Amino acid sequence: MSLQLFSFLLAGLIVLTGALGVVFARNPVHAALFLIQTLFGVAVEFLVVEAHFLAAIQVIVYAGAIVILFLFVIMLLGVDTAENLRVDPLVGQRFAAIITGGAILGLLLAVINSVDGVTGNPASLRAVDQNSITGETIPNINQLAETVFTTHVFAFEVTGLLLTVAVVGAVVMARRIPGALQPLPDIPALGGSDDEDSDVDADVEDVDVAGEA
């Protein structure tokens, strides 16, 4: 077993345990910390195949910015109360979700199994790694910069615009409007979780059905 494969498997274990932790952690803060574990594992996977720049960006942007944003909102809103995962809010939903996830996994693995290795013509692209004049190996970050700022420069500009729009939108949505807030309409169907309410809901539905009939 090569060192590359060993690193891949070790990081893969970190990634998968972190992902399971995100799904099964009852407390959102714990889920965010498991997410950091997964993101670091993915960064290691990037390093294994020499995507050095992306590994750095993965740690800085994902673990450093996005997860911190998650934690900030969790702390700010005080929604870090543990969720009881034992009760299934919609009967059969969890079972259906697991069936769906298993189906997705089965389909993906079937496709991967049916494809015999990667397609394309790697030999023709192999020359990209080396400077044709000096014969030196071009670092990953130089290749990436050259592609982003030449071939994909328009997409790069549009991405900058997207980020600007996102920031402005976030400020508009989260700003404090002067005056009292209008209360949101109360939805009777979702009003509560106790049995009394669900009885009322059933009655309302019966009336609706009767009205239609």
Added chain:
Amino acid sequence: MELTPTYYLILSALLFSIGSVGLLVRRNPLVMFMCVELMLNAVNLTFVGLAWGLNDIGGQVAVFFVMVVAAAEVVVGLAIVVAIMKRRDGATADDLSVLRG
């Protein structure tokens, strides 16, 4: 045994499935966002693994853009959650159904 891009595809399939199950099962919108991040990372793994297998830098460029879009998505999504939470207690997906048109 040598590492091949197929290992990356299998790992990303597993990660994507775990993320999708989490997205369907969890009720807290913040945790649902985290599961979306898991799925995006699974796709990034595919891109990077195939970029390595084909020795084509284009896959890494795609990952670069996916990361930016993910950041924008999280910013807007969390702003929506904050806006909802200012008006209404409770942070489950059921509470957010008032967003319907």
